[in-house]
Amino acid sequence: MTAIRYELLKKDKQTGARLGIVHTPHGSFETPTFMPVGTQATVKTMSPEEIKGMDAGIILSNTYHLWLRPGHDIIREAGGLHKFMNWDRAILTDSGGFQVFSLSDMRKIEEEGVHFRNHLNGDKLFLSPEKSMEIQNALGSDIMMAFDECPPYPASHEYMKASVERTSRWAERCMTAHTNTDQQGLFGIIQGGEYEDLRRQSAQDIISLDFPGYAIGGLSVGEPKDVMNRVLEFTTPLMPDNKPRYLMGVGSPDSLIDGAIRGIDMFDCVLPTRIARNGTMFTRKGRLVIKGAKFARDFGPVDETCDCYTCKNYSRAYLRHLFKADETFGLRLASTHNLHFLMNLMKEVRQAIREDRLLDFKEEFFEEYGYNKPNAKNF
């Protein structure tokens, strides 16, 4: 009996985008979906009830951070991550691989695993496929991720080929080490950078191991957006129709839509809560930086088309005041709006798939948001 099951409901006739449901031991959620990120066992500034109020069926948390603090042994003693953080819906944990490669100094990669230094205190640490599984089993996440190497961007074909092959060997070790298959599903990760032959090789290796779901890693690491879209175009067709597909680390509105169009079911990104920290908010007409002087007497909502708690109850002028005055409640209101904006965007994407009009929806959304402007940035 597998912990994770994917149900394909329909495909969009314009794009082939997938409407589906992922079933987990902690409930089911519709896809395509965005997963709010709760790095340190909390989605920054938000309560679990508030996240549920946005219809989030799954959140992501970070193995690396929880391993270092408070320690996976403490979370296991607490009864697992769900109980520790008071979240009874699904949780996905990453493998720690990305953080080892992005946060730590003095990395040394060996076949056995990776030696590195704790970014908090400089202690020497070692992470391996087996250790990552041990930690994730202790956390008790519904979806665990295989421990992979996250190569730098750009990387040579030679480097990337060796990395992909090591990641495949590590994936097999993860599968062997994972001890709680009834309650936790392990996803494999397809790497290969922008090289089509290596993505193909990686997909073949990983899919041959028959995981209950697959992720595409190594994107959104600095490459141009058209490169990401091209990689998705030659990678997703290699992936089985009956398993969920997760594009790691992607959360800008355009990339969510472009990813769904190319057959992706799950996304995660710190973007909505990270930009909220300095008062930047999504609107249907593009980003808004609330500290701007022009909002001092603006008594309208952040986004008049939005029905989130923030937009229903507070003005731009009040939000600006909270940010100018360094008040925590401003972070809450901005995070609430940004997360709601992306959750609602995914709801609209699912509705467009139902109505076979995802390409039309994309055009309307991009036009209003400003992505079609000649000077549009990747935002």
Add this chain to the structure above:
Amino acid sequence: MTAIRYELLKKDKQTGARLGIVHTPHGSFETPTFMPVGTQATVKTMSPEEIKGMDAGIILSNTYHLWLRPGHDIIREAGGLHKFMNWDRAILTDSGGFQVFSLSDMRKIEEEGVHFRNHLNGDKLFLSPEKSMEIQNALGSDIMMAFDECPPYPASHEYMKASVERTSRWAERCMTAHTNTDQQGLFGIIQGGEYEDLRRQSAQDIISLDFPGYAIGGLSVGEPKDVMNRVLEFTTPLMPDNKPRYLMGVGSPDSLIDGAIRGIDMFDCVLPTRIARNGTMFTRKGRLVIKGAKFARDFGPVDETCDCYTCKNYSRAYLRHLFKADETFGLRLASTHNLHFLMNLMKEVRQAIREDRLLDFKEEFFEEYGYNKPNAKNF
């Protein structure tokens, strides 16, 4: 027609403590009560709905801070402070006097008012009884406070006498300048430090002006607790039975009980949210500092007798983790518990008055909290 009306329900037979109701244009609340402080138009880290969930009928906000940022003109344009901050119950605003004397440099007191420098940017500013009324009228608070001088502690009898007399003249000017008496009630403030003759003189002056409520100022400024209690003992009997009595800046559990025993109806203090910032929480057995290593594996609630959101859903171990990891949600959970603790304490005080057993309640509470220990501090 006066904006503020006090209804005395009964007095405790053991102490004379008052059970009452204060009626305001934004609803009524039972007294004795504690008012959460929302200095900058937000009770730190909390939403208005969460504050209401603790049965708070009134909050306090600060004239000085809102005058400087965002400016009272902006709040007036927003439709007043209630609308600006999404709080539809009662609001009390202080006069700005205390902040001028505690936060600003280069004060110069004249009969007309006080010259001082903005603590944010050093600009020269001037606050007077008339200006304080203008600001508070713009904010639209239900209860406004007269602009007074807050003398240093200790102050000589000579200094204090001059100060008390100036405060009385300023109180009269406040009453004249206040323009919105139907919707906003103005409270007078009795000063005089620890000098019984000056408290008597101040009470006579201020009460002769017939305000709808009276405050006792100049306490909790560094004097020993027995001095505060003694001042209350000779001051509250001078105050009329048919008006609410507000003891400014007091919020430690023992002082709330001791104040109620001496006939006080309303209290405010930043204490519960301020100590929450470094993870200090009230419990029935005294204060608890959550960052302590002994809580790392403590999976029980902060206070097992507490039924707040924090204690019902989260462990000490989780709270400790949030504070060690600098997560905002920890501030929310600690503030929630501390405010709930004081609001609930006041509910118990009111119940004890109903049952004519406030002195017994005090003894039980003090004993359990640790106030009766020989080395008990003022906490």
